[in-house]
Amino acid sequence: MAQPYREKIDKMSSEVVDSNPYSRLMALKKMGIVNNYEDIKNQSVIIVGLGGIGSVAAEMLTRCGVGKLLLFDYDTVEIANMNRLFFRPDQAGLSKTKAAEQTLQHINPDVSFETYNYNITTIDSFEHFKSRIEKGGIVPDTPVSLVLGCVDNFEARTAINQACLELNRSWMESGVSENAISGHIQFIVPGETACFQCVPPLIVASGIDERTLKREGVCAASLPTTMGIVAGMLIQNTLKYLLKFGEVSYLLGYNALLDYFPKDNIKPNPECSNSICVKQQKAYQEYLKSLPPPVAVVQEPQTKPSTENEWGIELVEDEQPTTATSTKPSNTQFEYTYEKKPTVQVNEETKVKVNESSLEDLMAQLKGLKK
């Protein structure tokens, strides 16, 4: 591996000299945008999936000086990935996790890394993945600060959702449509917002008829632009959440054809198919009840001064802590990928009849059908 180009830096400085990699970031503090920028060193982030979004997200966090990154992916770098950012042709054949660690460690020697080259949806890997969420923080045996889902398939998203629900950890999901012209990010807080399984997967309305899309011959298209933009949206939201500035978005979309960025909140579904989600929802409602009664909030007039109220004071009553109002997107710019209604009917006639046979008997019976 290449020699480090600089020593590790213990304390981020805002001194403006050519050799200080953090001067422009610490300037955010001087300008009053982020009051605690150096807190980023205490943050640890899991990134699942090092494709066109995840690898770029990892680079952004590395350059921002995040304390620790835990990278998960089971793919190798391919020449077919070169239409996306981050990986280089000379890394073809390397595992994405190792290739990423090499590049990122060189860019910023202050970041510490853990990398795992496996598929989180298999039984054994899943338990290990969960233990890293729970114990992979900067202080050993403490949870990580945030989990980012940058995967390209439903199975892996559902597995991240399951792990985060079981551990009651917040995570952010991201994705780009298969036709590469839209994308979204979603911040999921167990019990408080819709989880990934509460509603069918959402996509940003593209404004084109999906049926006219030519799909023959390929699984998915990809553009470095769309993926780079979504990675930027994801890490912007991550920084806001970790460093507590601005407003964290719950659901933010990007429609590339119309250059539209719809924003929404989705409430958790009390009938979510994931029972742990339902449990977390109840726990969150209990928590809300345990809060002291809402206090009247005094607000400064915002954009237009009220003429009816000479003090410009408003009383806001019983404000809901979550702004989500519905389990459906209120914004027509988001669409469900499919309906929830089943297409089959289970009754005595159609249902499988399991007799008294043991599992071993049934296994032998199926084997016996081989000619």
Added chain:
Amino acid sequence: MDNQTKQTVAQIPLLTVKAGPRDGDQWIERLKEEYQALIGYVEINKKADNDWFTIESNPMGTRWQGKCWYIYNFKKYEFDLEFDMPVTYPETAPELAIPELEGKTEKMYRGGKICLTVHFKPLWARNVPHFGIAHALALGLAPWLAAEVPHLVDNGMIKHHEDK
């Protein structure tokens, strides 16, 4: 989806136990249903003279292996089939893989996982937990083989073992 597939799928028994490989005894109950439905499906195929796969699992039902084949121009093309049970099963379908065809067709993800049609996943999701492995094979793998094998043969990407 073609009518033939629809008709066949309608005959496969529906499953009722919503349990995945991390659910202990409930998973064993689900596995029994899986095997019973597979036995039913193989019998349907044999009756219709359309036997086209074999499948078996490890004792815990977490890893599955078998063979699948397709007849094209009177020749039988056979492939090894494998998949892992995802932790989120049956909420998500298993990702069926034919590793020996990796790199030979674009309708495949890394590791030889077959690229399913846009119809498959929504259909699976809407019917959780009633579809099982038999449904995944009938709705996912069978149409995939029917579309891809002729294409692979015509383009010379695969050869019948007698023509090698």
